[in-house]
Amino acid sequence: MMTKRGLFITFEGIDGCGKTTQMNLLAQYLKNQGAEVLITREPGAKGLGEKIREILLHYDGEVSSKAESFLFLADRAQHIDKIVNPAIEQGKFVLCDRHTDSTIAYQGYGRGVDKEQLKFLNNLATGDRKPDLTFVFDIDIETSMSRVGKEKDRMESSGIEFFEKVRQGYLEIAKLEPNRVKVIDASQTIEEISHRVTDLLKKKEI
Numbered sequence: 001m002m003t004k005r006g007l008f009i010t011f012e013g014i015d016g017c018g019k020t021t022q023m024n025l026l027a028q029y030l031k032n033q034g035a036e037v038l039i040t041r042e043p044g045a046k047g048l049g050e051k052i053r054e055i056l057l058h059y060d061g062e063v064s065s066k067a068e069s070f071l072f073l074a075d076r077a078q079h080i081d082k083i084v085n086p087a088i089e090q091g092k093f094v095l096c097d098r099h100t101d102s103t104i105a106y107q108g109y110g111r112g113v114d115k116e117q118l119k120f121l122n123n124l125a126t127g128d129r130k131p132d133l134t135f136v137f138d139i140d141i142e143t144s145m146s147r148v149g150k151e152k153d154r155m156e157s158s159g160i161e162f163f164e165k166v167r168q169g170y171l172e173i174a175k176l177e178p179n180r181v182k183v184i185d186a187s188q189t190i191e192e193i194s195h196r197v198t199d200l201l202k203k204k205e206i
Helices: 019-032 048-058 065-089 100-110 115-126 141-148 160-176 190-203
Strands: 007-012 037-041 093-097 133-138 181-185
Touching (some): 007 019, 007 100, 019 133, 019 190, 037 065, 048 065, 065 093, 065 115, 100 115, 100 160, 133 160, 141 160, 160 181
Parallel strands (some): 007 133, 037 093, 133 181
């Protein structure tokens, strides 16, 4: 196995980028290598997070940008303390569908909430824990919209201009933290993307 200690790996990108598919494929690869794997997500990890996710994605009233950010952060604090940290301490690979970078990309770049404040609050919510490795699956907005389809939740209904800001936000995050954040062209086939993910994990010195 590549490591004897637990690792925290996150999967990011705009809606419809294929990150969840790739997360599941990596989980299977790691299990085949003999690793213990925990698959989780933000928002909406098991327990309290499921209640918060329901509000974030399906509440039909107006939600302020700051309130939205704090809901994500509350979910994150619970998730890190009760699910992620214990699993890592047990030596597991924790694969997470969205994490802190989503808050910076969606609420910071997308909604215009102060990014430095969000970074401070993210650190507060996570106890300064950062992912060991983050994959950003990059696709154009047109492809994203076509994959999501007509049935959209509250976040998915934010519009093309919003998602372009989010996409550029992810690319900027990757430029700022190139050792942790790896951008992958998500227009390739599922198999090609999966091979790229496993190659990057093998090359990562953790």
